Amino acid sequence: MNINPYYTRLANAVKPYKKRIGLALLGMIGAACTEPIFPYILKVLTDNGFSEERSMPIWQVPIALVGIFLFRGMFTFCTQYYMAWVANKLLSDLRDAMFKRTLNVSIAYYLNESSGRLINTIMSEVQQVVEMVKVSINTLIRDSITVIVLMVFLIYQNWQLTLVALLIIPSMAYVVRITSKRLRHLNQHQQNLNSELTQVVEEATRASQVIRIFGGQKYEHRRFRFKSEKLRGYAQRVTVVSGSTTPLTQMVAALAVSIVIVVAMRPSLLPFHSHQFTSGDFVQYITAMLLLLAPLKRLSDLNGPLQRGLIASESVFNLIDTPIEPEGGIDLDGRAKGNLEFVNTEFSYAGQEQRALKGINLRVNAGETVALVGMSGGGKTSLVNLVPRFYTPTAGSIKLDGHDLADISLTSLRSQIAMVGQNVVLFDDTIAANIAYGDENPDQARIEAAVKAAHLTDVIENLPLGLQTEIGDNGTRLSGGQRQRLAIARAIYKNAPILILDEATSALDSESERAVQAALDSLIQGRTTLVIAHRLSTIERADRIVVLTGGEITEIGTHTELLQKNGTYAHLHQLQFTKELEVE
Incomplete structure (x- = not known):
């Protein structure tokens, strides 16, 4: 898979937030610059703080430590605050772009795409994309800056010793390269299974009555369990591959530290050496090397979220790039x-x-x-x-x-055009909002007239909140006939010259049908009507x-x-x- 286009798309997506990213980078640089100060303080303390002829006041080290961590905390907060803002805004923008796209694609698109996969992409996969961006900026850049600052500090202290340690680094790169390919393959399967599992849950929720009446609970549970266990298996494999990277890189780092310790104790092993390490020099150098381990570990762990994010970004941008219905034309x-x-x-x-x-x-x-x-x-x-x-x-x-x-x-x-279908679609909102759906400025008088024409008056009067009653998901708090009449009221409210009725009275009993048919007879007058x-x-x-x-x-x-x-x-x-x- 060519990943370069996704990196480019994501870079363009965060470009509007470059000022805040810049402030976050300043925080990263500031925090990274405080790293070498702590080893230096330990050097001074080791060389001077414990001798009888102390050359420095006892209070200087504690004050210096407090000051360092105060500034470090301020820089870290700045980084976390602005990166969280960028991540949350990017998540909101990507979801908005995907949802807007689903509202404007052709109906034919839904014949080939499951609702579970769409929901999973909009709600779950996009989070992995944003996490990748956040980790890439927050971890990759911050820890890279920290590593660079500490490496410069180490080279300044003893370039030969540092060069010996650097000879081990290619081994780390090899480990990361090997695991990257495997992780990408596993994450692709994991994303697909996650979408399939979401689809199973969505279907089971939507078909709850059918499942119960036909005794499908065991079958649905087996189906869910099969997908869930398969997903768990892939998740475990991802953990094994990703988790093996850390101990391997830590072993390489430990080997580098061990070599440095030996050489530092026997400087004659170096081709050029100008002076013997003092105790403070040794503590300073080893502390700086140990401070390298944490950012190096985070950089090695970065491979997992990067691969998951790249796989997820394919689904996210494929949805955003889905062709929409044709625009333009005469009004x-x-x-x-x-x-x-x-x-x-x-x-x-x-x-x-x-x-x-x-x-x-x-x-x-x-x-x-x-x-x-x-x-x-x-x-x-x-x-x-x-x-x-x-x-x-x-x-x-x-x-x-x-x-x-x-x-x-x-x-x-x-x-x-107004349309009343066989499968009524209602929204989890009030009765009034469903009747005036699509009208940004609902007319109360027209709503009441539509209610009367659809013979819903008796229903509304028996509800405690009347027209402001919430009807639940797809009108679950209403009977089948009431839902059908509410859909007819919505068509009456629109008052369009063309009317499409697709089995519009199919869910009504004989009494309700007579009431609604009378309303439809008056509604049909003067309108072009196609009736199935x-x-x-x-x-x-x-x-x-x-x-x-x-x-x-x-x-x-x-x-x-x-x-x-x-x-x-x-x-x-x-x-x-x-x-x-x-x-x-």
């Missing part, structure tokens, strides 16, 4: 009349050879109600989904008031009925005309009539 002047025309329209889903719609030619006049009927898979839902441009025809065109839908901006087009329905009461009210079979229009006409033809519609009508009689 319709005011309210559309609602004349719809399908001209040789064809459509196929991505990756499928079979056409979902074939040569559709249909004109729907303004204010006309057209019912779409047919067996499952006939193309009814595919047809209505082309109107708001959830999908784009693969051939032919669709026109609204003479304008090709492809030439109209999506915002303008969708502002002319199976109930006779809904179909028979349509101005025309279109029968779709295998993606093609096989019959079209009024209810009476199609019954007289004694074709597909008559057969479907008889089946539905028999079914409704059995229910009654």
Whole structure:
């Protein structure tokens, strides 16, 4: 995997925060510069502090130590504060960019992406990316500066001894290089399994009723346990590989210190030596070397989060780079009349050879109600989904008031359409907010009118907070019929000239259906309406009925005309009539 583009993207992402990063770097430099002072104080203390002829006041060393750690603490706080600010802002910006992208990608994108993977990328993987940036700046730069400062100090004290120690460093680099490749491979599998586990949890939460009624608890638990154990295995392997780096590098460092101790005690081993080490010189040099171990250890541990972050950054930036729905196009002047025309329209889903719609030619006049009927898979839902441009025809065109839908901006087009689907989608908010959804300045009078038209008044009056009642996740605190009526109230509130009803009364009992059907009858008046329905009461009210079979229009006409033809519609009508009689 070419990692350079991700480094570049992340560098560009943090560029707006360069001033704060600069302040953090000043803190790092300041803290690093205090490192050699402590060994020097120990040297002075060793050489002078314990002799009978003490050449320095006893209080100087304690005051110097307090001063050093005071300044060091200030520099460290500065670094941590500004790096935390940058990390939190970057996390917020990346999540915002990803979420905004998910709101603007095409509907087809969700056919190939699981919700669990998307949630995992936005909530979990992005944290690993930010952690990589934070660690890269905070640890890589800070500890590198510390190592450089201490190395300069050591070279200044004894360059030959330091050169001997440096000969061991290539061994550390070799260990890190070997583990990097293995960690990248393991982290890729770990990220994928984490997404799969999130998907299992999301599905189990969403399908809680189905799981219970069909006794799927054991199966779901086994599925979760399998993924969880597999993830644990990879996590353990990552720990083994990452954890082995530390003791190996520490062994190399210990070897370097040991060699230095031997040479310091026998300076004659060096090719050039000008003087014997004093006790203070030895303590100073060894202390500085020991101070090197902590930053070197952190630098060796950096490999793990770097590899995890690079793998996660691929998912994050792939999501951010996902193509969005086409922008641009004309804006319709005011309210559309609602004349719809399908001209040789064809459509196929991505990756499928079979056409979902074939040569559709249909004109729907303004204010006309057209019912779409047919067996499952006939193309009814595919047809209505082309109107708001959830999908784009693969051939032919669709026109609204003479304008090709492809030439109209999506915002303008969708502002002319209201939709009530079979699977009602509600938001974890108040009833009022759900009815006026999408309106930045809700009109209370229109909300109340929509409630009345959808026959929700009795429901609202029985709730303690009325319209301000929170309905829970997807309206879990409401019954199925109440949820359906709330969705209809939302369509009534929008007052769009084009209405799409996809099994809009399917979840209602007979009494609720009669109440809502009356509201729909008044709502439909003057609006172009496409209705997908199976109930006779809904179909028979349509101005025309279109029968779709295998993606093609096989019959079209009024209810009476199609019954007289004694074709597909008559057969479907008889089946539905028999079914409704059995229910009654």
